[in-house]
Amino acid sequence: MALPSILKRLGAAGLPVIVVDDGSDHTVGEHIRATCAAVTGAEYLRRDINGGKGAAVTSGLVRAQERCFSHAIQIDADGQHDLDALDLLFRAAMANPRAIITGRPAFDKSMPTSRRIGRRITAFWVAVNTLSFRIDDAMCGFRVYPVSSTLELIRKSVRGRRMDFDIEVLIKADWVEFPIVSVPVHVRYPDGNVSNFRLLGDNVLLIFMQTRMFFGMLIRLPWLLWRATVKSHEPAHWAGIAERGSYWGLHFLLFIYRLLGRRFCLAIMFPVVFYFFVTGHVQRRASRDYLRRLWRCGHLHERPSVFTSFCHFMSFGSSVLDKIAAWSGHIPVSSLDYATSEIFGEIEARGRGVVIITAHIGNPEVMRAMALHFRSIHINVLMHTNNAQLFNGLIQKIQPGAKMRVIPVTSVGPAEAMLLADAIARGEWVVIAGDRVPVLDGTRTVSVPFLGEDAPFPQGPYILGAILKAPTYLLFCVRDKARYRISLTRFADPIYLPRGDRINAIAQCATLFAKALEECVVRAPLQWFNFYPFWKTQRALTSQPEVAE
Secondary structure (H helix, E strand, C coil): CCHHHHHHHHHHCCCCEEEEEECCCHHHHHHHHHHHHCCCCEEEEEECCCCCHHHHHHHHHHHHHHCCCCEEEECCCCCCECHHHHHHHHHHHHHCCCCEEEEEEEECCCCCHHHHHHHHHHHHHHHHHHCCCCCCCCCCCCEEEEHHHHHHHHHHHCCCCCCCHHHHHHHHHHHCCCCEEEEEEEECCCCCCCCCCCCCHHHHHHHHHHHHHHHHHHHCHHHHHHHHHCCCCCCCCHHHCCCCCCHHHHHHHHHHHHHHCHHHHHHHHHHHHHHHHHHCHHHHHHHHHHHHHHHHCCCCCCCCCHHHHHHHHHHHHHHHHHHHHHHCCCCCHHHEEECCHHHHHHHHHHCCCEEEEECCEECHHHHHHHHHHCCCCCEEEEECCCCHHHHHHHHHHHCCCCCEEEEECCCCCHHHHHHHHHHHHCCCEEEEECCCCCCCCCCCEEEEEECCEEEEEECHHHHHHHHHCCCEEEEEEEEECCEEEEEEEEEECCCCCCHHHHHHHHHHHHHHHHHHHHHHHHHCHHHECCCCCCCCCCCCCCCCCCEEC
16 A cells, blocks of 8 residues: 555655545545554545545545645555655746646556557547647646635536546646646556556546537637637746657658658648647747847848748758658768767767767757767767657667667756766766756756847756766757758866856856857758747746645
């Protein structure tokens, strides 16, 4: 039974807990009551009749409201959720006090195949019924609810009281523009885990619920279409902008690419890119803002139009094909142009790993082709989103035994630092992007000039370089017709951050990086792909809600 360890962990964090017993038999109920009594701050709440998961969550929210809590965390009692993610949920709730904060799960190998398939089917219907990709995972039960507004939503419109509750409450929240924020969490299926999900009964329940949602979507269709194409919803952070696409979509593109080649792929991508251009209001506005800044700085000959922005989107679509080509080994070494080829030999001769700082410009995935050329290169890419698992699975399926792996991180703690230090000691590359604000922590940035105005750049790459004490290089790669121009330059050997003047030293590093990035952007203006409000500073956190589990 996972409940005692969960209560112990929450108690150690000083959190008051409400444990809802949803009509279990007398023996189990007494055991739960005794477990709660042994933990300071744990309240036992008994429902005499089993009403289902949604009914239990609602009862817990009502009790939290009675105890005057502003927010409540929903945690399943089966031990699936990684409580190390609590801090991420807290910080997201403090940054977005009106939002439902929901986990965006990264599953390990313990997840049954049937569950993976079920979640993909659910994700498809949630996207259909909201006409959006804003809800990353509607089935994850690791959430923070603002108590009063969530209860108001439930009382007005949420009918589901069993396993359909988690999905329906998010769809209904999306319909009324209730803010929804996703944060990455690890989820596992513990050994001996007994699920309360009824294979037949609950699947039928979900089918009926999604059918109701579909007809509800049809009623709201004009509004949802207008919202998708016109109305702006700007998330506070780039990570809140959904990565639009899927594992199966990438597999389909790979199949077409191998069968019919790049030109045919570009042709079939045109309507897809057009759809995302029309519906991606945040990305579209960010693109036009970026292009206008280029024009005002004199780096574009003509004032950018809507068509220029669409070309920017198509350039991104082209880069997706380059990713696939790189992963599948379809980029020949003969198509790579090295501006500073002698540095590769210098790195190989060192026999020790290096830190590579890159950016979302052009095609840094061409490093996969470089790894084939320079066979001693093993590459570790740090990725700040949940898509790391997707990319690793795809890379291994395309090229088993590939010398490239993607490591998911939201922050680099002691465990990650040790892992990366071992990689450096083995002579491997550690690659991190220098043009993305850290996930859920916009304060870990420095403002430096970029395209005529100060912009926030992350501190992380330079702190990482200093921690690993490894030689650090900048790497950019842009496409020029059918060729890939790779620039690898020395940055520091290693980065040194003096304790007394650390922030200024980081700012100097970020300034040098931003200058190098701007020079690259000027050469390939449609190949920088930060489709979010890059220059927009985050609002200060003004409130810290009380939280109950």
